[in-house]
Each structure stands twice: as C-alpha cells, then as structure tokens.
Amino acid sequence: MHPHAAGGHPGLLADAMTDVPVDNAARGAAPEGLTLAEEEELRAELAKVEEEIGTLRQVLAAKERHCGELKRKLGLTPLDGLKQNLSKSWHDVQVSNAYVKTSEKLGEWNDKVTQSDLYLSASSTLEDWNEKLTQSEAYKKTQETLSQAGQKTSAALSNVGSVISRKLGDMRNSATFKSFEDRVGTIKSRVVGSRENSTDGLHSPSGAGDKPPQDNAPF
Numbered sequence: 001m002h003p004h005a006a007g008g009h010p011g012l013l014a015d016a017m018t019d020v021p022v023d024n025a026a027r028g029a030a031p032e033g034l035t036l037a038e039e040e041e042l043r044a045e046l047a048k049v050e051e052e053i054g055t056l057r058q059v060l061a062a063k064e065r066h067c068g069e070l071k072r073k074l075g076l077t078p079l080d081g082l083k084q085n086l087s088k089s090w091h092d093v094q095v096s097n098a099y100v101k102t103s104e105k106l107g108e109w110n111d112k113v114t115q116s117d118l119y120l121s122a123s124s125t126l127e128d129w130n131e132k133l134t135q136s137e138a139y140k141k142t143q144e145t146l147s148q149a150g151q152k153t154s155a156a157l158s159n160v161g162s163v164i165s166r167k168l169g170d171m172r173n174s175a176t177f178k179s180f181e182d183r184v185g186t187i188k189s190r191v192v193g194s195r196e197n198s199t200d201g202l203h204s205p206s207g208a209g210d211k212p213p214q215d216n217a218p219f
Contacts, residue, residue: 031039071081093099113119133139171177 034042
C-alpha cells in the first residue's frame with residue numbers, strides 16, 4: 001500500500017479541497033430567466049422593502065400608543081371604540097356594491113312575488129276566509145260571550161269593593177268598635193296623666209327635695 005494512501009500526509013486532502021473553485025450556484029441557483037446582476041438587484045430591493053416595512057411597523061405602533069393616550073384623556077372606553085367600529089363596518093356594508101345589489105334583487109323578488117297570480121289568489125282567499133269567519137254565528141256568539149264575561153267580571157269586582165266598604169263602615173259604627181275606641185282613649189288619658197304627674201314630681205319646689213330625708217332610727 002502506498003504510504004500516502006495510508007494517511008502519512010493528512011493535509012493533502014484539505015489542500016485538494018481548498019483548490020476546488022466554489023460554484024455560485026452552490027448558494028442558490030438564480031431563478032430561470034434572471035442573470036446574476038438582476039438577481040443581486042432584486043435582492044437589494046427586497047432588503048430595502050423589508051427595512052421600510054419594519055420602519056412602518058414601528059411608526060404604526062407609536063401612532064397606536066398615541067391614539068390610546070388621546071382616547072384615555074377623552075374618557076373613551078374600549079366599548080366606545082367597538083361600537084364605533086361596528087357602526088362604521090355596518091355603514092361600509094350598506095354602501096358596498098354587494099349589499100346594494102342584494103337589496104335590489106330582494107326588492108325585485110318581492111315585487112314579483114306580490115304581483116304573481118299565486119300570491120294574489122292566496123291573499124284573496126285569506127280575505128274571504130277572514131270575512132266568513134267574522135260574519136259567522138260562532139264568531140259572533142264567542143264575541144258576545146267574551147263581552148258578557150268581561151262585564152260580569154267588572155260588576156263582580158265593583159260589588160266586592162262596595163261590600164267591603166259597607167262592612168268596614170258597619171264595623172266602625174258597631175258598639176264593639178266604639179267600646180274599643182273608648183278603652184283606647186281611656187288608656188291614652190291615663191298614660192298622659194301619669195306622665196304629667198311624674199313630671200310635676202321631678203320639678204317640685206326648691207328646698208323640699210334638695211336634701212334626702214334623714215332616717216332618725218337608731219343604728
């Protein structure tokens with residue numbers, strides 16, 4: 001075996017690999033139809049656009065913070081913002097071409113349906129049924145029965161109120177109730193009189209109650 005193949009000079013393999021030229025296609029082949037110069041130009045433009053996007057995001061974040069501070073100073077809550085957004089979204093929907101076209105289509109369909117023979121025939125039939133129903137004997141009897149029931153109910157409630165009022169008047173005029181009133185008046189008079197006597201005792205003439213009575217009994 002040759003001594004070099006046995007690994008006597010390990011640096012030869014590295015030197016051989018270093019001498020191999022690096023192909024530009026190794027870092028990514030250029031898209032078909034583009035030259036290397038065009039690819040480099042597009043990559044530079046892409047990097048510039050990405051940098052501008054990052055800058056715009058920072059500006060947008062700063063604007064959003066400033067907007068939040070203004071809303072906070074004005075006392076606007078997130079709920080107010082949600083209502084405003086919903087209102088604006090609904091307005092945008094109403095003025096959109098799709099909504100306008102849909103409304104027009106629905107209007108056309110409604111006109112076609114209401115003017116169709118089937119709709120007119122059904123409406124006429126329903127009107128006939130309603131007229132026959134309201135003119136029927138059963139309907140009239142039902143209306144009369146309900147009217148009479150309402151009148152009877154009103155009369156019964158009125159009678160109940162009159163009876164209660166009369167009973168209360170009779171009770172107030174009864175001997176038992178008058179006797180009860182007399183007793184209450186008597187008790188009230190006694191309570192008031194006892195309070196007056198107690199007050200007179202507390203305000204007796206000076207000198208009479210300044211000193212407590214002495215007990216002369218021997219200890």
